[in-house]
Amino acid sequence: MLNNNLPPVWKESDRLAALHSYRVLDTPPEPAFDNLVQLAARTCQTPIALISLIDEHRQWFKAETGLGLRETSLDRSICLGAMLLPGLTIVPDLQEDPRFACNPLVGGEPHLRFYAGAVLRTPDGVPLGALCVLDYVPRDLTDEQASTLTMLSRQAMSVFELRRALAERDERLEAARQIERRQTLLVRELHHRVKNTLATVQALVGATGRSSGSFDEFYRSFSDRISSLAKTHNLLTEDYWQTAPLRQIALNELKPFAESRQPRFMLIGPSVELSADLAVPVGMALHELTTNAIRYGALSTPAGYVRLQWHLGETDDGRQLRLEWREFGGPPVGQPQHRGFGSTLLQRVLPMQCNAKVEVEYHAEGLRFRMQVPLVKQRLVPAY
């Protein structure tokens, strides 16, 4: 009955992928499979019956009766040979068959002599293993026993199919639940940010109002601040409202000067992503610095330029961002006459909001602003 010349129509890697898709290896015994091997042993009147699955380096038994093992190495597997053959494989005497005589379970304990195995095949025809019966004496099966063993193997396969369908359904449900959880987090985060943004805008109205001399001045400053805030939010939205790249935040403010023939600004520093809690105040700070430079500083004259430089460093308190805004070539700088919103933002909001250490120096050759701020790594909504 054995035929070694049949070429397989599948690749071993595909066969292993199919086997693993049933998610059955190393699961505990289950009555549905235990009953099938007991029925097989009873029908064929053998002391041993197995549902054997051929894994990469072992054969593993989903169910067994009479053997007392859950798995063996492949060199001990008789099913490995049977699996490669179509239908039912019967070996009346293993000791007499050259392919199995040297199998340790045949030559040594427990001296197996008889084997009959019906291949377990997926609907696509890929063999996974066999439902087999074994005995310690040479013998044969009746036609009725043989056909029953084949039917039982198909029954085992349909239970495997069923459990795979259940596992796939559970995985889909779990994926759907994860999406739902993420959605809830996003909506909550969105709600939080919108409320906070509105409250921030309201505070901006108050602060801009207090530092403006006229309605026109108020309107211009306030509109500029809102559009700067909007640009930072654009960057955050690209990452689900989580982080924004520092370089991009700076470019948002300085972009109008990018086209000039002479370079008006330099951005020097490594790529760094700022969390929303940091991106918004840093964006506002860069906006105030740029506005100030355009009105009074280096960007008010054609020869002036700004150098924005940043470094990342590790301290005992974690990762720190050190940032320096320095103006060159502008008109001589003196101490400002009054504290406007810009200086409030730099000197009070940044320390309060971000635990930043800030220094503002009005050097004659140009304003210098330095900030050292801890980088907190926190995402409220997990990244994809």
Added chain:
Amino acid sequence: MITLAGSKRLVLILEDEALIALDLQDELQDAGHEVAGPFTACSAALDWLQTATPDTAILDATLNDGSCHSVAVELSRRGVPFLIYSGHQEDKQLLADFHHITWIEKPIPPAVLVQECQQLLVACG
């Protein structure tokens, strides 16, 4: 205990959004009050409360270091009236054990918030 003469009162601000806190501070100061803080974390407010007591307080419901519950408990113990200024309806659950809380939804004009504060002070003498 710090008490101030006349209508000038000491208002504690606990709010982790610096811009909002500073705007509120300006508004309260414009209305003639003194401000304790603004504190951005409960721990900082509790430190301050070790040596002083405000006449009233404005608390954000959720701070960087968690819910304002601990500060609310301490203020209640001293009979200091306070109001919660929050953007989150769901924060109410965190403070469910306070029955007579004045709850104000963010955002509202700071002037209205200052009025609410003054009403609290009047109601409590």
